[in-house]
Amino acid sequence: MISLLRTASPLQSAALHRGFAGIRAISLKLRAPLGVFMAYAWVFIASLYATSPAFSQAQANAERIRLEVIAESLEHAWALGFLPSGRFLVTERVGRLRVIEADGRVSAPLAGLPRIDVGGQGGLLDLALDSNFERNRTLFLCFTEPGGGGNSTALARAELSADERTLNSFQVIFSQQPKLPGRHHFGCRIVERSDGTLILVLGERFSRMNDAQRLDNHLGKLVRVHKDGRVPADNPFIGHAQARPEIFSFGHRNPQGATLDAQGRLWTHEHGPQGGDEINLPQPGRNYGWPVITHGEPYGGGKIGAGITHAPGLEQPVHYWTPSIAPSGMTFLTSERYGADWRGSLIVGSLKFGFLTRVVVSDTRVIREERLLQSIGQRIRDVRQGPDGLLYVLTDAPNGRLIRLNPAQLP
Numbered sequence: 001m002i003s004l005l006r007t008a009s010p011l012q013s014a015a016l017h018r019g020f021a022g023i024r025a026i027s028l029k030l031r032a033p034l035g036v037f038m039a040y041a042w043v044f045i046a047s048l049y050a051t052s053p054a055f056s057q058a059q060a061n062a063e064r065i066r067l068e069v070i071a072e073s074l075e076h077a078w079a080l081g082f083l084p085s086g087r088f089l090v091t092e093r094v095g096r097l098r099v100i101e102a103d104g105r106v107s108a109p110l111a112g113l114p115r116i117d118v119g120g121q122g123g124l125l126d127l128a129l130d131s132n133f134e135r136n137r138t139l140f141l142c143f144t145e146p147g148g149g150g151n152s153t154a155l156a157r158a159e160l161s162a163d164e165r166t167l168n169s170f171q172v173i174f175s176q177q178p179k180l181p182g183r184h185h186f187g188c189r190i191v192e193r194s195d196g197t198l199i200l201v202l203g204e205r206f207s208r209m210n211d212a213q214r215l216d217n218h219l220g221k222l223v224r225v226h227k228d229g230r231v232p233a234d235n236p237f238i239g240h241a242q243a244r245p246e247i248f249s250f251g252h253r254n255p256q257g258a259t260l261d262a263q264g265r266l267w268t269h270e271h272g273p274q275g276g277d278e279i280n281l282p283q284p285g286r287n288y289g290w291p292v293i294t295h296g297e298p299y300g301g302g303k304i305g306a307g308i309t310h311a312p313g314l315e316q317p318v319h320y321w322t323p324s325i326a327p328s329g330m331t332f333l334t335s336e337r338y339g340a341d342w343r344g345s346l347i348v349g350s351l352k353f354g355f356l357t358r359v360v361v362s363d364t365r366v367i368r369e370e371r372l373l374q375s376i377g378q379r380i381r382d383v384r385q386g387p388d389g390l391l392y393v394l395t396d397a398p399n400g401r402l403i404r405l406n407p408a409q410l411p
Contacts (some may be wrong), residue, residue: 007051022299061379064338065372066406070392071104074204074400079126080382080392084134087164088396088402091141093123093291099164100402112167117146120183125153128190130227137162138227142200144189145175147253152176153186157227173229174246180205189258197224197232199248201255209291212251215243220290222255222268222282224248236285251288251314257330257348265364266316269327269348272296273304277324278317279346281364289314295322316329319359319366326352328396329382335389338407347391349380356383356393376403 043324074092081089088100095116096109116124122144130138137159145154155174158167167243185203192198204212204220212220216238223246224235257272269279276296280288291304293311297305310316322325329349336343346359356372378395386392391405 007220010165031382046240064342064408066408067373067376068404068406069104070403070404071100071106071402073106074075074098074394074402075398075401076123076381076396077394077398077400078124078381080130080384080394080402081127081139081362082384082386083129083164085164088392089127089129089139089160090129090402091124092400093125093396094118095124095143097124097127097141104345104402107165108124110160110165110167112170114143114156114170114172115146117151119144122151122183122186125186125188126190128192131192131196140190140192140198141225142190144186145172145179148179150179150181152179152205153188153196153200153202155190155225155229173227174223174225176202177244178217178219179395180208185251185254187255189255189262189268191258193224193260193266194264199224199258201258201270202250203254204252204256204290209253212253212290213287213292215240215247215250218244218246220252221246221250222248222252224284248284249282249286251286251290251292253290253294256328259330259332259346261332261346262334262344267330267332267346269330271326272320272322272324274299274301275322275324277321277327279319279348279359279366280315280317283315286315287313295320296324318364324352325350325355327354328334328380329384329393331383331385333385333391335385337389338391338405347383347385349383349393351379351381351396354379354395356380356391373405 049117074274076093077090078093086102090100092097095118099107124143126142128140138157140157142153142155144151145259146404153176154172158170161168182205184206187201187203189201200223202218202221211217225246231245235245237247238245253270255268257269259267266282268282271277273296276294293308293314294304295309327348328351331347333342333345333347346361348357355374357367357369360367378397380393381396382394384392393403395401
């Protein structure tokens with residue numbers, strides 16, 4: 001019953017709750033036992049879903065996919081990259097970077113990483129290959145950097161050796177300020193824009209949510225830097241007194257996904273508190289509201305601040321989830337490997353429920369979404385489209401997996 005509630009559309013969910021209330025009232029009036037109430041409830045659910053066009057469509061879409069486990073025994077896998085050799089690069093949050101062969105063999109950890117402050121949500125997190133990787137062997141990593149009595153998110157560049165066993169010339173090019181004690185809300189997704197600059201998403205470290213509204217720190221911000229760490233001259237807060245020059249946008253809580261669409265526009269998502277996970281299209285210099293406005297509430301209920309969802313000068317999300325799905329990883333599907341109607345879909349993973357959601361968009365509007373992989377049994381941490389046009393997911397577990405989503409009928 002819970003899984004069905006999770007997959008219901010808003011209209012279905014409202015109908016379910018009304019139906020439950022009605023069945024419960026009848027059962028109480030008749031003094032029927034709980035088992036009778038549950039039996040009637042299941043009949044009600046079955047009838048609702050069996051006649052639902054959305055349910056029939058979800059079944060049809062689920063049949064488009066066959067799961068192929070490429071590799072297992074990955075300890076809290078976090079991010080995935082595709083090497084020109086046909087191998088995969090995978091980060092493990094516990095502080096390891098590994099190469100996975102096309103046949104699923106997992107390498108020993110690569111050498112050359114710095115000290116990483118592993119704990120809670122922190123560790124070795126995202127990776128991104130340089131757009132000129134085949135020529136320069138450069139990749140970018142973000143991780144929890146210790147120092148100053150605490151830690152913070154750092155962005156680094158390095159070169160992968162020809163034998164794919166070592167990182168050389170490791171250099172931190174950006175370090176979030178201030179460093180704080182804590183184990184939460186590091187953000188840490190990397191996107192290379194079409195102009196060659198890097199966007200790094202940063203959380204507000206949970207205990208410092210009000211700092212997301214201040215420009216004198218990097219908490220709850222998106223930052224933009226060149227590949228060597230220099231600050232682009234056209235960043236929105238260049239020359240503003242007391243503002244950190246790297247800031248691109250602010251008022252974020254804990255972003256966990258970032259990608260570009262076919263037009264080169266930046267899309268991100270972030271965790272809300274209890275409800276209010278968001279999808280945004282961040283624009284330079286804009287304020288995305290946290291914690292002044294939110295579509296969520298504190299853990300346990302109540303209000304955050306004034307308890308408002310809108311305010312002048314604060315951006316609204318393109319889409320939000322209540323209840324939360326705890327999104328992680330996101331990519332636009334640009335291929336037609338799963339059918340022409342899936343092309344252009346935004347694919348997002350869920351940590352909380354362990355599914356993928358296919359978000360159908362028209363330009364910058366979300367039209368609808370549907371849930372995939374609901375029986376995978378593990379948290380989905382990352383989802384990316386490979387060079388072959390197929391989707392790949394990483395699961396976040398002590399025995400995490402790299403999984404390829406094959407079309408049910410391979411072309």
